[in-house]
Amino acid sequence: MIIIFLHRCLLLFIMSIRVGIARLLVNVAVGCCSAALTYVMYTYFNKEQNEVLFFYGNNSTSCSSSNSDNTINALNHCNCMDCNVLKIISWIDGAKKTLDICLYVFNHEMLLKAVINAHKRGVCVRLILNEDNSRLTWNLGCIGIPKRVKNPELNSNLMHHKFTIIDNKRIILGSLNWSQNATRSNWENIFITNECEIVNTFKQEFQRLWLEFND
Structure with a gap:
């Protein structure tokens, strides 16, 4: 029972890491897109x-x-x-x-x-x-x-x-x-x-x- 419990805990831990990494990647992607859009808009409205x-x-x-x-x-x-x-x-x-x-x-x-x-x-x-x-x-x-x-x-x-x-x-x-x-x-x-x-x-x-x- 202890082994099964530990195994399940390990699986949950691995899944949480995967979810965390996925969320991190999503946040990074959103941040990059936002920064790129801001740069494009700034360049357009402030071009010489x-x-x-x-x-x-x-x-x-x-x-x-x-x-x-x-x-x-x-x-x-x-x-x-x-x-x-x-x-x-x-x-x-x-x-x-x-x-x-x-x-x-x-x-x-x-x-x-x-x-x-x-x-x-x-x-x-x-x-x-x-x-x-x-x-x-x-x-x-x-x-x-x-x-x-x-x-x-x-x-x-x-x-x-x-x-x-x-x-x-x-x-x-x-x-x-x-x-x-x-x-x-x-x-x-x-x-x-x-x-x-x-x-x-x-x-x-x-x-x-x-x-x-x-x-």
């Missing part, structure tokens, strides 16, 4: 995205669809300098939380309208300018968009940056001022990227200027 746009100093390259309220539809039916403006507007329209704008000149009415629309839908907009001598940018302050302007009495040098940070994860930068003259008459370039190191460097510069410049 870069784009370069050029403006060619030819004010004849405009199109009738540039004034369309449907930006995506206009982009699909347009191939001109105004389409580059519409692309900038589409990035502004895509802002969900924050929009930090640092420009030497800002008086392009379509871009101003896009920024105002972002403010109205709850995006936290901040604006840094070299000078605030435009009726259009004055209006931004009137509707509650905070601005900082270089004080010419403290520093006569120019604040010549041109960059915009969207949701702290994408940046538009380059030679382009947001003005009608720049988009229609000048040779200009802009570079759009979500590369973290570049975005973070410009975030630090924006914050430095925000603290340095007066309201």
Whole structure:
């Protein structure tokens, strides 16, 4: 009887080990699948995205669809300098939380309208300018968009940056001022990227200027 009892105990012990190993293997497999899925999703949603746009100093390259309220539809039916403006507007329209704008000149009415629309839908907009001598940018302050302007009495040098940070994860930068003259008459370039190191460097510069410049 004792031998039979011990034999049964041994069988139960072996079976429990097998069940434990099976459960362990299942848990390992589930963990690996979960980790792989997480990696794929992270890679997909955080993949590096870069784009370069050029403006060619030819004010004849405009199109009738540039004034369309449907930006995506206009982009699909347009191939001109105004389409580059519409692309900038589409990035502004895509802002969900924050929009930090640092420009030497800002008086392009379509871009101003896009920024105002972002403010109205709850995006936290901040604006840094070299000078605030435009009726259009004055209006931004009137509707509650905070601005900082270089004080010419403290520093006569120019604040010549041109960059915009969207949701702290994408940046538009380059030679382009947001003005009608720049988009229609000048040779200009802009570079759009979500590369973290570049975005973070410009975030630090924006914050430095925000603290340095007066309201």
